[in-house]
Amino acid sequence: MKKIVIALDGYSSCGKSTTAKLVAASLGYAYIDTGAMYRAVTLYFLDHHVSLTNPKEVKDALNHIDIDFHYNPKTKRNEVFLNGLNVEDEIRKMYISDQVSEVSVVAEVRHAMVAQQRKMGKKRGVVMDGRDIGTAVFPDAEVKIFMTADVDTRAKRRQEELLEKKQLVNLGEIKENLLKRDLIDSTRKESPLRQAEDAALLDTSHMTIDEQVDFVLDKVTSALIHEERVLEQNLSERR
Numbered sequence: 001m002k003k004i005v006i007a008l009d010g011y012s013s014c015g016k017s018t019t020a021k022l023v024a025a026s027l028g029y030a031y032i033d034t035g036a037m038y039r040a041v042t043l044y045f046l047d048h049h050v051s052l053t054n055p056k057e058v059k060d061a062l063n064h065i066d067i068d069f070h071y072n073p074k075t076k077r078n079e080v081f082l083n084g085l086n087v088e089d090e091i092r093k094m095y096i097s098d099q100v101s102e103v104s105v106v107a108e109v110r111h112a113m114v115a116q117q118r119k120m121g122k123k124r125g126v127v128m129d130g131r132d133i134g135t136a137v138f139p140d141a142e143v144k145i146f147m148t149a150d151v152d153t154r155a156k157r158r159q160e161e162l163l164e165k166k167q168l169v170n171l172g173e174i175k176e177n178l179l180k181r182d183l184i185d186s187t188r189k190e191s192p193l194r195q196a197e198d199a200a201l202l203d204t205s206h207m208t209i210d211e212q213v214d215f216v217l218d219k220v221t222s223a224l225i226h227e228e229r230v231l232e233q234n235l236s237e238r239r
Helices: 016-027 034-047 055-062 094-104 107-120 133-137 151-164 171-187 209-238
Strands: 005-010 030-033 067-072 077-082 126-130 143-148 200-203
Touching: 005 016, 005 133, 005 209, 016 030, 016 126, 016 209, 030 034, 030 067, 030 077, 030 107, 034 055, 034 067, 034 077, 034 094, 034 107, 034 126, 055 107, 094 107, 094 171, 107 126, 107 133, 126 133, 133 143, 143 209, 151 171, 200 209
Parallel strands: 005 126, 005 143, 030 126, 143 200
Antiparallel strands: 067 077
16 A cells, blocks of 8 residues: 655644654554754754854754654654764753744754655655644645644643653743744744645644544545545556
8 A cells, every 4th residue: 555644733732743653653654753853953053052143053063963763662752863862851851942943943954854854754654743744844745634722731731741751840831932932933934834725624622642643544544545546547547
């Protein structure tokens, strides 16, 4: 059966990553967390004091950044490696969340990451989640989902995630961070966060993760059936 690209875009803390991981596991597809890539770049920029307003510094820094994903059988998750170092836990901290949207808005950063993401998904059979997968990275993705949820629900989910990592952060601070990121992501000039015209809207405010996964898998099934019919029709026309 033909493999496809599944693009999950949307706001922070809507359940994109968890849903994408489970969908990928169900289909035997690769999972690519593009948001983690921007977080890794942010970490590198902060550690090396890269000025976002200096294009030369940004380009030079990007030339020294290598990002990989490796599956950890102990934690049963894909973990992010920056220049060979496991940074999975570090990039999830609030100080990275506070800066990642400002780094992501830089055109040189987006161009570099989009190029890497397209290379990763070239052979299809991938589930990618992010902000601009269905609009900029893979506008030809066979399945596009745009995920949203009310900000209070998102803030509570984010706080729970941080608590699991033993990070205690005030709910108001988290909500403020989410609203700030929403504004930056949706108004940036380069690949803004927006729903693709052919993307299905998924509001997860009152949905369980299982319901979210089922919603996506239903869309995948429909897309695969469509692809099979197109293939059969093309074969029939050649006979």
